[in-house]
Amino acid sequence: MCGIVGYLGQKQALPFLLSGLERLEYRGYDSAGVCLQENQQLRIVKRKGPIKVLEADLQSLKFNSQLGIAHTRWATHGQPNEINAHPHYDCQHQIAVVHNGIIENFQALKQLLENEGHHLVSETDSEIIAHLIEKFYQGNLEEATLHALKLLEGTYGLAVISAQENKIIAARRGSPLILGIGHDEVFIASDVSAVVEYTKQVVYLKDGEIAVITPQGYQLQNIDGEDLQAQIEEIKWTVDQIEKDGFKHFMLKEIFEQPQTIANVLRGRLFSDQIKLSLHFNPRKVKKIIITACGTSWHSSLIGKYLIEKIAHLPVEVDYASEFRYREHLINPDDLLVVISQSGETADTLGALRAIPASETLGIINIVGSTISREVKSGIYLHAGPEIGVASTKAFTSQVASLILLALYLNKERTGNLDLELVKNLEDISRQVQIVLDQAKQIKKISQSLLSAKNLLYLGRGINFPVALEGALKLKEVSYIHAEGYPAAEMKHGPIALIDQNMFVVFIVNHGPIFEKIISNMQEVKARGGKIIVICDLENDVLKKLADFIILVPSTSEELSPLINIIPLQLLAYYVADAKGINVDKPRNLAKSVTVE
Numbered sequence: 001m002c003g004i005v006g007y008l009g010q011k012q013a014l015p016f017l018l019s020g021l022e023r024l025e026y027r028g029y030d031s032a033g034v035c036l037q038e039n040q041q042l043r044i045v046k047r048k049g050p051i052k053v054l055e056a057d058l059q060s061l062k063f064n065s066q067l068g069i070a071h072t073r074w075a076t077h078g079q080p081n082e083i084n085a086h087p088h089y090d091c092q093h094q095i096a097v098v099h100n101g102i103i104e105n106f107q108a109l110k111q112l113l114e115n116e117g118h119h120l121v122s123e124t125d126s127e128i129i130a131h132l133i134e135k136f137y138q139g140n141l142e143e144a145t146l147h148a149l150k151l152l153e154g155t156y157g158l159a160v161i162s163a164q165e166n167k168i169i170a171a172r173r174g175s176p177l178i179l180g181i182g183h184d185e186v187f188i189a190s191d192v193s194a195v196v197e198y199t200k201q202v203v204y205l206k207d208g209e210i211a212v213i214t215p216q217g218y219q220l221q222n223i224d225g226e227d228l229q230a231q232i233e234e235i236k237w238t239v240d241q242i243e244k245d246g247f248k249h250f251m252l253k254e255i256f257e258q259p260q261t262i263a264n265v266l267r268g269r270l271f272s273d274q275i276k277l278s279l280h281f282n283p284r285k286v287k288k289i290i291i292t293a294c295g296t297s298w299h300s301s302l303i304g305k306y307l308i309e310k311i312a313h314l315p316v317e318v319d320y321a322s323e324f325r326y327r328e329h330l331i332n333p334d335d336l337l338v339v340i341s342q343s344g345e346t347a348d349t350l351g352a353l354r355a356i357p358a359s360e361t362l363g364i365i366n367i368v369g370s371t372i373s374r375e376v377k378s379g380i381y382l383h384a385g386p387e388i389g390v391a392s393t394k395a396f397t398s399q400v401a402s403l404i405l406l407a408l409y410l411n412k413e414r415t416g417n418l419d420l421e422l423v424k425n426l427e428d429i430s431r432q433v434q435i436v437l438d439q440a441k442q443i444k445k446i447s448q449s450l451l452s453a454k455n456l457l458y459l460g461r462g463i464n465f466p467v468a469l470e471g472a473l474k475l476k477e478v479s480y481i482h483a484e485g486y487p488a489a490e491m492k493h494g495p496i497a498l499i500d501q502n503m504f505v506v507f508i509v510n511h512g513p514i515f516e517k518i519i520s521n522m523q524e525v526k527a528r529g530g531k532i533i534v535i536c537d538l539e540n541d542v543l544k545k546l547a548d549f550i551i552l553v554p555s556t557s558e559e560l561s562p563l564i565n566i567i568p569l570q571l572l573a574y575y576v577a578d579a580k581g582i583n584v585d586k587p588r589n590l591a592k593s594v595t596v597e
């Protein structure tokens with residue numbers, strides 16, 4: 001949830017620490033701080049608010065340090081304020097720690113430390129780590145850190161420095177951390193985006209690994225202090241990919257990237273006569289599929305259920321990871337567990353993957369090297385590039401495209417059949433998505449009518465019911481306008497009571513067998529004075545009469561329609577939020593990667 005960076009090298013540490021924090025700001029941004037070692041002293045500066053507040057205050061201070069750590073926080077334990085911001089000192093200001101994750105036994109450890117005379121100042125669980133290290137410190141930082149880590153229950157990605165030693169200790173258990181390897185310098189970060197500008201060579205720490213970084217280089221150890229071999233990997237993403245590409249916000253840039261990102265999912269996998277996925281289970285043995293995920297990824301899972309049941313004729317269950325992980329797990333040996341996560345780090349999704357005793361697991365993940373991607377037996381990477389906007393957009397369509405491939409693959413492997421029309425339409429889908437994007441100006445105009453709206457309903461049926469859920473989630477996340485998604489026919493079972501002249505209802509309709517039924521739902525809304533926005537692949541006189549606004553989208557197979565229908569909904573949410581002056585990429589109270597339960 002929060003971001004960590006660290007530096008040890010020949011250059012000044014502060015410029016990297018600040019630029020690294022800026023890159024990680026999307027992970028957490030209610031306070032930030034740095035700690036630099038200088039003349040055998042530690043100096044911590046931290047501020048509440050976004051990183052620019054910290055940066056402005058640091059300008060008037062002089063530093064000369066080649067060793068430092070820094071943190072950007074999204075509060076879990078205690079208010080977002082300067083005291084709770086990281087880094088945290090020990091009693092003597094000889095040790096400083098930055099930490100991501102949650103220490104579950106922190107109350108007990110805090111009590112123990114206070115009984116021994118330690119004076120803790122913050123409400124955080126993280127501060128106890130500095131004091132535990134102080135308790136064990138006898139002139140060797142890694143030894144004291146290893147001692148302290150053995151007492152911690154919970155999760156951490158952390159970095160520790162001391163006033164007296166020229167080294168950083170970094171450790172990971174359940175919260176991501178990487179080393180960036182430069183020339184005579186080592187960077188630490190909780191996400192590769194922080195270091196990509198400085199180096200392409202990275203080491204992904206695994207759970208239970210500790211890195212000791214000194215001016216001579218770095219060495220990995222396990223919790224018992226035994227040396228481990230490090231594996232250097234090359235980052236393929238460039239700085240350009242991470243930057244905004246001239247768009248006002250990352251969210252908008254990412255919405256516009258979708259013709260490309262959908263094509264990336266299909267490249268090398270979709271062929272006119274076959275689907276190539278390198279999966280390590282036998283598709284013929286699978287009897288049932290269980291998909292679990294959170295948030296937007298849960299919405300794509302619901303679309304996955306529809307796709308796999310329709311195309312591959314296999315039963316699919318979909319569950320919120322946060323619920324599923326704590327329920328009775330009625331799993332059979334022939335069940336396949338699919339976990340979907342953009343970040344590959346979502347705590348509940350990872351928790352479900354670990355809790356559910358499935359013999360075959362498949363991850364649909366964007367971030368290469370993320371924890372979930374390492375723990376599943378088979379995987380489909382989205383190859384969508386970094387998604388920086390907190391509200392997920394391009395990852396959603398890439399997940400849906402992956403699920404279409406999975407459904408086609410399962411059916412082909414199990415029956416030998418491939419739906420050639422679907423394959424043909426899939427080959428054309430990026431072009432059709434671009435056609436919707438080309439209507440952005442018109443959608444922006446429509447969005448202006450929503451500025452004063454307080455409540456919206458999003459209604460869809462079949463495969464477009466999850467699209468309605470996702471459209472509503474996008475709007476509420478970034479514009480703070482209340483919105484709910486419903487299966488269209490459910491409206492009359494309750495939500496219809498809400499409809500009056502102030503209510504906007506967004507209908508997602510495909511021309512097909514249930515088109516007429518949705519028209520009846522629209523009439524019910526119209527009769528009560530509600531305003532209607534329709535996303536549809538067909539415009540006729542009835543629709544024109546009923547709808548206040550129609551967004552016409554290209555026609556495709558019903559199975560592919562979510563890839564097209566979600567685009568106007570993403571754009572509507574974006575333009576409403578932007579017109580309201582909201583920081584669209586970092587809406588309040590949200591963080592990009594939810595690594596706490």
Ligand code: F6R
Pocket residue numbers: 294295296297298340341342343344345346349390391392393473477592593594
């Ligand atoms: C919504 C959003 C969240 C995430 C959810 C799961 O726009 O981004 O709902 O979808 O937190 O995240 P991942 O996919 O990283 O597991």
